[in-house]
Amino acid sequence: MAHQIEVDRLSKHYQVHEKEPGLMGSLRAFFARKYRVVKAVEGVSFNIDAGEMVGFLGPNGAGKTTTLKVLSGLLYPTSGRVNVLGFIPHQRQNEYLKQFTLVMGQKQQLMWDLPPMETFLVNRAIYEVPKGDFAAILKELDDLLELGPLLKKQVRKLSLGERMKCELAAALLHRPKVLFLDEPTIGLDVTMQARIRDFIAEYNRRHGATVILTSHYMADVTALCERIIVIDRGRLLYDGNFRALIERVAPYKVLKLQFERPPDLAALAQFGTVARADGLTAVLHVPRAHATDMAARLLSQVEVDDINFEEPAVEDIIRQVFAGQVDGLLSETGMARAS
């Protein structure tokens, strides 16, 4: 097997039945059900190697979670071929189930009314983790996540962040080689997000685990993933280096200027594209390659009170990609990966 995860022209269609609202709608639906096919994933292909951390991006309903569920064997693919660690996921062989984990920020595996430790002990037995290994793994997770006092508290009495830490620990007790993380930081405050993020990075570094991560927080993806896969409406939009995508979509730096007197916009335009001008401030997009030269020239020719270089906001770039405003991404996919 060439890659640890291989997805070849994967499609997953759901049949959903539709119902008009109200009593008549219910009656009609009872006698003549209307079905509609939802193409959640449509012809998606990608490969991932051992130890890679890949960000999986796309707007809501793009097919990210469906893809992760197919990779975990929860869903049968409608067509296409999927292979993870040499297994066909939907066969759900025990040997496969013991080697990966799926963490969903909005779902939990911890028993709601019992302390997390109870779930941990059950997982130890079910995943057949030897007692000595279990103690060592638990200690490591405790060190990284500071679980200590949480382990004996009822799960429902934990805060969202505390629960997420315990969820992650429960999901990693069998030391999986592949981690599917679906919105692991959803609803967490910034500090806790950063903690979880650091933990994932550290886990990947220590154990060489492969990670596929979906998140609505760009900070997660920027911090963790060199490579991203973008899908929308079930189709692959981009697969490749994250930086390369940013440079492709936003081949400029953002130059923020502050003036004492209203500037001459025509004069500013010769240094870059004026993205915004508003009284005493202006924002210029300056080509990356010439950013420093341009700034130097600008300073020598225009009277500027304050000047600041910034990277373009990742959120804006991704929004442009989602909105389909960037053409020819897919054709670049292979190229971008090589770079």
Next chain:
Amino acid sequence: MLRKYLALMRLNWGLSLEYRAEGVIWLMTNLFSVIMLLVWLSISQAGPVNGFSAADFVAYYMVGLIVRQLTAAWSSWELSFAISEGRLSPQLLRPIHPIHHEITANWSEKIMRLTILLPIVAAVLALTPGVWLELTPAALFAFALSVVGAWAIYFLADYCVGILAFWTTQATAFSNILFGLKIVLGGILAPIQMFPPAIQPFLEWLPFKYMLAFSNEIALGQATGERLLFGLAVQWAWVLALWLLMQLLWRLGVRSYGAVGA
């Protein structure tokens, strides 16, 4: 496997203790058996009914209470909710069939209920004059075997009903039908001997009698020798058939699982 079972038992025992009020309320459902006993007692005041004396009815319904508690199953509810709400997903990801979770949950709950029920039943049996039970080692062994069989039949049938939730959102309606059939044809409404002689032979072949009445008959010494062996054979054939049906339905069901929700 043993270690996995012990771990699951431990977990579910913890949950049973957590939800102990629920267990006590469930015991109230036995009220129906007690009412039926009172009905049959008043009928049998004039003399034995189809070979059942008043004391026989007491023995039948008291043993029935125990058998019913030992063989009760309700996993279709858990399973159908888990399927329709997507909560089955974490269970499907574990390297153990989700049915084992339900089995251990079922067993731990029983320990809880029996500790309450057993002393009451023993007292009633001891205080009722003329009660006679078949207590030879062979009969006790056959009784135990039949109770395990009765549990397996009802549990598997109920689990199959739960699996229907892969296709319909109303699987629990079917579990009510199954429960109703058990009450009427399984010997809770009336012992099989009270049914019209014309339909009794059919009941011998249907699974419902083997969910409860058959074990009662063994305890009361009404099923011995050839009758006993025939009953056990039919019962365990049903266990096997339902096991195979469960496997088949499961395989088809998981295929159409939608893993809804996140």
